[in-house]
Amino acid sequence: MENPPMIGKNIQKFRGARGLTLNVLSERSGVSKAMLSQIESDKVNPTVATVWKIAKGLGVELQDLLDMETQPKRIFSLNPASEVTSKLEKTKNGVTIQILSPLSMVEDLELYLLTFEPHASLPSEPHFPGTQEFLTVIKGTVKVTAGDNSAEIRKGDFLMYHCDVEHTITNESAQPAVVHMVVRYTPDRK
Amino acid sequence: MENPPMIGKNIQKFRGARGLTLNVLSERSGVSKAMLSQIESDKVNPTVATVWKIAKGLGVELQDLLDMETQPKRIFSLNPASEVTSKLEKTKNGVTIQILSPLSMVEDLELYLLTFEPHASLPSEPHFPGTQEFLTVIKGTVKVTAGDNSAEIRKGDFLMYHCDVEHTITNESAQPAVVHMVVRYTPDRK
DNA sequence: AAACTATGTTCAATATACTAAACATATACG
DNA sequence: CGTATATGTTTAGTATATTGAACATAGTTT
Structure with a gap:
C-alpha cells in the first residue's frame, strides 16, 4: 500500500452484496447513517473503532474492509521449463x-x-x-x-x-x- | 475480535524492537509525538490514516498493528489415534x-x-x-x-x-x- | 551539585470525526 | 395528481482526534 487505504468502496461493496440500506447498517453497527454516507464517499478519515463497528455490522473482519484490491496470485517454478505449472x-x-x-x-x-x-x-x-x-x-x-x-x-x-x-x-x-x-x-x- | 483492537501495545512493541524514540518515530511517520504517546497508552481512538502513517514509519503493514494477539496455531487430525501429529x-x-x-x-x-x-x-x-x-x-x-x-x-x-x-x-x-x-x-x- | 540532554507525559488550542435532524430525490400508492 | 415511504446526502452542532508547546523525570557531564 502506497497510500492510506480508501475503504469507502469496500464498505459499499459488502453492504451492496448483503442488500443492506444505510439505515439498517447504522442500526446494526451503531454508526450513524450520516457517518456511513461520508465514509463510503471517502469524505472523512474514520477512526479505527468506527471501521471496526462497521465491520461487525457487516459480519466481516476489520481486515476485509482495509484490504486494498487483492493482488493476483502468481505461480512460479525454479525447475526446468519441462515442468510447467498450471494456472487453472x-x-x-x-x-x-x-x-x-x-x-x-x-x-x-x-x-x-x-x-x-x-x-x-x-x-x-x-x-x-x-x-x-x-x-x-x-x-x-x-x-x-x-x-x-x-x-x-x-x-x-x-x-x-x-x-x-x-x-x-x-x-x-x-x-x-x-x-x-x-x-x-x-x-x-x- | 470481540472488541475494537487496542493497538497501543502493538505499536510500543514494534517501536521498542527497533529502538526508536517517540521523536524519531514522529519524524518518520509524520504523526506528532503527543499523539503517539496517547495512542500507545490507548487514550484515544486514532484514525485509520494515522495508524497507517505509523505503520509506514515503523516499516510494517497496517495489518501488523491491528492484529490482536495472534491465536495459537492448533494441529488436528481426524485419523485414528495411532497417527499422532506433532507439535514441534x-x-x-x-x-x-x-x-x-x-x-x-x-x-x-x-x-x-x-x-x-x-x-x-x-x-x-x-x-x-x-x-x-x-x-x-x-x-x-x-x-x-x-x-x-x-x-x-x-x-x-x-x-x-x-x-x-x-x-x-x-x-x-x-x-x-x-x-x-x-x-x-x-x-x-x- | 548545577546545568544540560534525552526521553516520555500533560496542556490548551485547533482541526475534524461524528451525530441528529433537515433536506433531496425517487418510487409506490391512493 | 398529491401523499406517503424509502433511500441517500447535506447541514449545524458537539465530541474528540491531533498538534505544538510546556512540563516532568531521569541520566550525563562538568
Whole structure:
C-alpha cells in the first residue's frame, strides 16, 4: 500500500452484496447513517473503532474492509521449463479452486488454494484408499467432515484426515475463508 | 475480535524492537509525538490514516498493528489415534519452524509453517536427489534461492523448486513473513 | 551539585470525526 | 395528481482526534 487505504468502496461493496440500506447498517453497527454516507464517499478519515463497528455490522473482519484490491496470485517454478505449472482456476458454488501443483503430479501429490465465499461448501467423493488431505487455514474458519468425524478449524490451524470416504469442507460463517490443501494419493502403494 | 483492537501495545512493541524514540518515530511517520504517546497508552481512538502513517514509519503493514494477539496455531487430525501429529516448534536465527505433518511421515512428505522475523534467513543443505519443495506465501515477501536460480515471492504466490542443491529462504524486508512449505522426498523412486 | 540532554507525559488550542435532524430525490400508492 | 415511504446526502452542532508547546523525570557531564 502506497497510500492510506480508501475503504469507502469496500464498505459499499459488502453492504451492496448483503442488500443492506444505510439505515439498517447504522442500526446494526451503531454508526450513524450520516457517518456511513461520508465514509463510503471517502469524505472523512474514520477512526479505527468506527471501521471496526462497521465491520461487525457487516459480519466481516476489520481486515476485509482495509484490504486494498487483492493482488493476483502468481505461480512460479525454479525447475526446468519441462515442468510447467498450471494456472487453472475453477469457481463453483462459491468455492474457487486454484491448482498450484503442476499437471504432471496429478493423482500423486496435488496442492490447491481454496477460496470460500460465505456459506459456500465443497463436497467431494471418496478418493482412492489411503489418500490423505492436509489443510492449513489461511483466513477465516471452516468446518471439515470426513465420514463420521468432523472438526472446525480457524486461521492458523492445521488438519489432516483420510479422504477415502465422502468428505466436505464448509464455510459456515458470513465471512470469506481461504484454505491451503495438499492431497496425497496412495502413499503406501509399496 | 470481540472488541475494537487496542493497538497501543502493538505499536510500543514494534517501536521498542527497533529502538526508536517517540521523536524519531514522529519524524518518520509524520504523526506528532503527543499523539503517539496517547495512542500507545490507548487514550484515544486514532484514525485509520494515522495508524497507517505509523505503520509506514515503523516499516510494517497496517495489518501488523491491528492484529490482536495472534491465536495459537492448533494441529488436528481426524485419523485414528495411532497417527499422532506433532507439535514441534523450533526457533533459530529469527525463523520459527513448526512441523505440521506427523512424525510418521518424516522423509516422505513433510509440511511446515515457517515464520520469519524481519531480515531472518533459513539456509538448507541439499536434500536427496529428486526432492522438491513447494512454498505458498501467507504473509509478507521472501526471496528463495536454489542453486543458481532465485525468485522473490509475495503474499498469495506459489513457488516450487528442486532442493537437491543448497537453497535458502530469506525475508529481506523489515516486516514479518509467513510461508507454508511442503517437502516431498524422492517422488520417483520407482 | 548545577546545568544540560534525552526521553516520555500533560496542556490548551485547533482541526475534524461524528451525530441528529433537515433536506433531496425517487418510487409506490391512493 | 398529491401523499406517503424509502433511500441517500447535506447541514449545524458537539465530541474528540491531533498538534505544538510546556512540563516532568531521569541520566550525563562538568
